[in-house]
Amino acid sequence: GESVGLHLPTLSVQEGDNSIINCAYSNSASDYFIWYKQESGKGPQFIIDIRSNMDKRQGQRVTVLLNKTVKHLSLQIAATQPGDSAVYFCAENMAVQGAQKLVFGQGTRLTINP
Amino acid sequence: DAMVIQNPRYQVTQFGKPVTLSCSQTLNHNVMYWYQQKSSQAPKLLFHYYDKDFNNEADTPDNFQSRRPNTSFCFLDIRSPGLGDAAMYLCATSLRLGGGQPQHFGDGTRLSIL
Numbered sequence: 436g437e438s439v440g441l442h443l444p445t446l447s448v449q450e451g452d453n454s455i456i457n458c459a460y461s462n463s464a465s466d467y468f469i470w471y472k473q474e475s476g477k478g479p480q481f482i483i484d485i486r487s488n489m490d491k492r493q494g495q496r497v498t499v500l501l502n503k504t505v506k507h508l509s510l511q512i513a514a515t516q517p518g519d520s521a522v523y524f525c526a527e528n529m530a531v532q533g534a535q536k537l538v539f540g541q542g543t544r545l546t547i548n549p
Numbered sequence: 550d551a552m553v554i555q556n557p558r559y560q561v562t563q564f565g566k567p568v569t570l571s572c573s574q575t576l577n578h579n580v581m582y583w584y585q586q587k588s589s590q591a592p593k594l595l596f597h598y599y600d601k602d603f604n605n606e607a608d609t610p611d612n613f614q615s616r617r618p619n620t621s622f623c624f625l626d627i628r629s630p631g632l633g634d635a636a637m638y639l640c641a642t643s644l645r646l647g648g649g650q651p652q653h654f655g656d657g658t659r660l661s662i663l
Contacts, residue, residue: 467649467650469651469652471654476656476657477656477657478553478555478639478654478655478657479639479654480654481651481652484651486649524592528647528649528650534646535646535647536594537594539591540591541590541591
């Protein structure tokens, strides 16, 4: 079946550096993508989303890039802070047997080193 | 301000003893979802309600049931919990089904089975 996956399960960066978390997806018909941040003991928290008619979207310290040609999604976090340490999930909205569903990737753990 | 509230945050039950987890929302969203998340894994959709319409995922065990008495509340019932059901259970909401709609998550209930 089609799925959303991540290239790196863990990522360590120095505080203040920029980080990039990558995500590969295989369903070319997916039209909407979301990045979630999940801290320990908490639920996934919405960070940023992007529709398939866009290739870039910026938020506060975060940027999402969408490359439909190679089915690749990335989350860039600028000037990382200790509070950015979490697991990051990408998710794609896709039609599965006629129903719209959010399918999550496997997650990347981001660790910020002081 | 919490918008998706799950109670309790931690639940311990005995093997085979029925347990109910609750979720409430202040967003007035039409759709409510239940996910199961095991350690170091992505959330897995169990089922969702679109208004009063219940939609079960094909691979959700019969042991898991849900009720939505009104727009604001949704319950997850596990009729006979087994050791494999120990997990974090996440409730989420969205305004409607379909693309372009982020899901908003609660902080989950961590279920332990003795």
